[in-house]
Amino acid sequence: MSDDEFYANLSDALEREFPGVRLHIYWSEITHVVKVMSIQVENKRQGTGTEVMRRICAVADEKGHRIALTPDTSWGSSKAGLVRFYGRLGFIRNRDTSISNTLIRNPKGNA
16 A cells, blocks of 8 residues: 555544544655644544544654645644644744645654
């Protein structure tokens, strides 16, 4: 299975496991990163978004993949709050000019 198919399947599986979550993630063959384009959670502040992101991070860590995203305030969160949230998950400011997203997370552990 290609990385593209793998992350599409992961997105579908997480949406089934967590009702009320809408997720758009994909593998970028050009930049070799997992792109988190959107994560929408119906019931905020219940830990669902955190758990979904932890799962994505764990899988990316296992595969040795970086994750890139840009915080999006469209769903009612503040940019500063989102930057803090993603920072707790290991995301840092992206300085790689080949990746357009503002935050990046390098794989942790044995990757």
